[in-house]
Amino acid sequence: MKTLRVxxxxxxxxxxxxxLVIEALKRVDPAVNVEVVGITTKGDRLVHVPLxxxxxxxxxxxxxxxxxxxxxxxxxxxxxxxxxxxxxEGLTIVATPKRxxxxxxxxWNDDKPFSGTTALLVIGTSSVRRINQLKTAxxxxxxxxxxxxxxxxxxxxxxxxxDGIVLAAAGLERMDYLNGLHTLMLEPEVCVPAIxxxxxxxxxxxxxxxxxxxxxxxxxxxxxxACLTERSFLHRANGNCDLPIxxxxxxxxxxxxxxxxxxxxxxxxxxxxxxxxGEDPLxxxxxxxxxxxx
Ligand SMILES: NCc1[nH]cc(CCC(=O)O)c1CC(=O)O
Numbered sequence: 001m002k003t004l005r006v007x008x009x010x011x012x013x014x015x016x017x018x019x020l021v022i023e024a025l026k027r028v029d030p031a032v033n034v035e036v037v038g039i040t041t042k043g044d045r046l047v048h049v050p051l052x053x054x055x056x057x058x059x060x061x062x063x064x065x066x067x068x069x070x071x072x073x074x075x076x077x078x079x080x081x082x083x084x085x086x087x088x089e090g091l092t093i094v095a096t097p098k099r100x101x102x103x104x105x106x107x108w109n110d111d112k113p114f115s116g117t118t119a120l121l122v123i124g125t126s127s128v129r130r131i132n133q134l135k136t137a138x139x140x141x142x143x144x145x146x147x148x149x150x151x152x153x154x155x156x157x158x159x160x161x162x163d164g165i166v167l168a169a170a171g172l173e174r175m176d177y178l179n180g181l182h183t184l185m186l187e188p189e190v191c192v193p194a195i196x197x198x199x200x201x202x203x204x205x206x207x208x209x210x211x212x213x214x215x216x217x218x219x220x221x222x223x224x225x226a227c228l229t230e231r232s233f234l235h236r237a238n239g240n241c242d243l244p245i246x247x248x249x250x251x252x253x254x255x256x257x258x259x260x261x262x263x264x265x266x267x268x269x270x271x272x273x274x275x276x277x278g279e280d281p282l283x284x285x286x287x288x289x290x291x292x293x294x
Contacts, residue, residue, distance in 0.1 A: 080196030
């Protein structure tokens with residue numbers, strides 16, 4: 001079998017996620033050979049510029065998608081939450097393996113002594129979704145922007161003497177950092193996660209039917225339904241990271257689906273969180289869009 005080239009961001013998390021995808025592929029077909037191509041994206045190069053000024057979340061995936069379209073790579077691994085609502089023509093998300101912890105996680109700076117439950121806290125996050133929801137839940141928090149990969153943000157938290165930062169639990173879990181940190185897991189009722197958070201997206205060209213057959217072998221049905229549900233809400237909102245928006249779909253123990261949707265008009269306007277429960281997850285997203293979107 002020919003060697004397949006997989007492209008991904010060159011961050012430690014993206015490379016780790018790509019290893020997980022390759023391991024899963026080898027379980028499906030031990031004969032597969034994969035070569036990893038690490039790609040430094042605009043989002044990684046311009047770490048000092050707010051994402052909204054360099055084209056929103058798409059900055060982590062555009063250059064990887066360009067290599068797919070140029071056929072310099074055969075498939076790509078992304079964090080689904082970084083993938084814009086609309087995919088370039090000719091590309092498809094062919095598989096979403098089992099979802100990791102989808103929630104946000106508050107990481108406390110252990111260097112700072114505990115100063116009481118009402119003390120003012122300075123929290124590092126640039127996400128309008130996180131800021132909007134945390135302001136409501138914790139009125140004693142103020143927020144400062146922070147960017148860079150996980151390692152950079154953990155370092156900046158200490159260097160800048162912040163009280164804490166907010167990160168996706170999935171990244172910390174996959175990098176095996178979670179055990180060494182003093183954390184507070186944020187329940188989705190407190191902070192609805194980003195659309196697609198904790199899901200890996202495996203992407204390739206629509207025309208590569210044989211490859212699609214191989215890659216779809218590592219798809220997880222629940223992750224894929226959550227992906228479709230959350231992204232249909234994002235699509236209806238025409239969402240990017242300018243708007244505080246969140247969505248979390250998951251199957252309940254009784255087989256029904258729950259969809260939590262969050263939307264705010266701007267960073268300062270109080271947002272609305274609504275819960276939908278039913279048999280068909282895609283219908284829940286449609287109802288949420290009808291009710292919450294202007
Ligand atoms: N925006 C960067 C990004 N993209 C995906 C993850 C974490 C992994 C995931 O959510 O799947 C992160 C870091 C973070 O938000 O903490």
